[in-house]
Amino acid sequence: xxxxxxxxxxxxxxxxxxxxxxxxxxxxxxxxxxxxxxxxxxxxxxxxxxxxxxxxxxxxxxxxxxxxxxxxxxxxxxxxxxxxxxxxxxxxxxxxxxxxxxxxxxxxxxxxxxxxxxxxxxxxxxxxxxxxxxxxxxxxxxxxxxxxxxxxxxxxxxxxxxxxxxxxxxxxxxxxxxxxxxxxxxxxxxxxxxxxxxxxxxxxxxxxx
Amino acid sequence: xxxxxxxxxxxxxxxxxxxxxxxxxxxxxxxxxxxxxxxxxxxxxxxxxxxxxxxxxxxxxxxxxxxxxxxxxxxxxxxxxxxxxxxxxxxxxxxxxxxxxxxxxxxxxxxxxxxxxxxxxxxxxxxxxxxxxxxxxxxxxxxxxxxxxxxxxxxxxxxxxxxxxxxxxx
Numbered sequence: 001x002x003x004x005x006x007x008x009x010x011x012x013x014x015x016x017x018x019x020x021x022x023x024x025x026x027x028x029x030x031x032x033x034x035x036x037x038x039x040x041x042x043x044x045x046x047x048x049x050x051x052x053x054x055x056x057x058x059x060x061x062x063x064x065x066x067x068x069x070x071x072x073x074x075x076x077x078x079x080x081x082x083x084x085x086x087x088x089x090x091x092x093x094x095x096x097x098x099x100x101x102x103x104x105x106x107x108x109x110x111x112x113x114x115x116x117x118x119x120x121x122x123x124x125x126x127x128x129x130x131x132x133x134x135x136x137x138x139x140x141x142x143x144x145x146x147x148x149x150x151x152x153x154x155x156x157x158x159x160x161x162x163x164x165x166x167x168x169x170x171x172x173x174x175x176x177x178x179x180x181x182x183x184x185x186x187x188x189x190x191x192x193x194x195x196x197x198x199x200x201x202x203x204x205x206x207x208x209x
Numbered sequence: 210x211x212x213x214x215x216x217x218x219x220x221x222x223x224x225x226x227x228x229x230x231x232x233x234x235x236x237x238x239x240x241x242x243x244x245x246x247x248x249x250x251x252x253x254x255x256x257x258x259x260x261x262x263x264x265x266x267x268x269x270x271x272x273x274x275x276x277x278x279x280x281x282x283x284x285x286x287x288x289x290x291x292x293x294x295x296x297x298x299x300x301x302x303x304x305x306x307x308x309x310x311x312x313x314x315x316x317x318x319x320x321x322x323x324x325x326x327x328x329x330x331x332x333x334x335x336x337x338x339x340x341x342x343x344x345x346x347x348x349x350x351x352x353x354x355x356x357x358x359x360x361x362x363x364x365x366x367x368x369x370x371x372x373x374x375x376x377x378x379x
Binding site: 041 | 269
């Protein structure tokens with residue numbers, strides 16, 4: 001529902017049969033939100049929340065961290081869209097690309113801040129639960145421990161390699177989209193991914209007992 | 210490792226991540242049919258990337274992340290209201306300042322009027338003194354904007370400037 005407290009704000013609703021699917025529809029939703037349509041806001045968040053959460057979970061120590069990072073990602077992207085439309089009302093808003101870029105940056109900053117204290121990815125927080133779940137199967141427990149080690153190694157990759165790797169395996173983005181989000185060439189994204197897998201293996205082997 | 214194996218190294222990583230398609234994927238599969246070492250390598254990479262993937266959120270986490278939009282919306286609307294209040298406050302302040310200036314300016318100018326008079330009137334002690342011609346060389350030196358120095362090349366530059374002043378810049 002639109003904010004009832006401000007009756008000066010025009011209400012533009014997105015109706016079925018409006019702009020076609022994809023980016024035009026997204027821009028229509030953004031425009032609708034910016035003139036006060038709260039339902040359009042909900043639709044935009046719903047459309048991208050899986051993507052954003054899949055990216056920020058990698059850097060979050062707790063589910064609350066993930067929620068906070070996801071919300072900050074959306075808020076920054078909406079603010080950026082508001083400013084961009086104010087300066088160039090007819091300009092294209094690559095909202096999805098901004099979300100990816102902002103999520104990656106916030107994740108990187110969060111990692112930097114939290115690693116001062118402890119470098120633990122989200123699933124390691126609930127180690128007790130993990131242990132009890134796998135208590136019946138030594139093999140499963142061993143795999144869970146290896147997985148935790150590999151995920152910790154992901155966070156120690158060089159920044160660009162980590163970004164490319166996580167955009168691929170967490171968000172399953174095509175390399176063309178990864179390249180666009182990181183403003184590098186598609187070939188550079190592929191090469192970075194390849195180096196990331198090699199480096200990841202080295203890090204895991206270095207850390208092996 | 211053969212040259213053919215080195216050529217497909219990058220594609221192995223991409224394939225292990227399920228990111229290889231079309232002709233590239235077909236070319237790699239053709240190589241893998243002939244090369245057990247590369248097949249094994251792709252399996253190892255796929256396992257590594259499988260371990261690197263995050264597990265899906267459990268029910269507890271899903272519940273926590275299920276409603277992102279409502280708190281964000283409240284935060285956004287709160288910020289908007291804050292910006293509107295700030296704008297109104299600033300606009301009101303600017304109007305008030307303008308009105309105050311319009312009212313007070315004449316009074317302020319009147320109160321400052323007499324203070325200007327001493328500067329406008331020549332000191333009475335100087336009135337009886339004879340006028341003396343200032344030292345033009347000293348005035349020229351003090352008011353010069355550019356110091357051309359004393360080197361011969363700089364002197365040439367000075368001459369050019371003087372020529373322009375004298376109307377000789379042919």
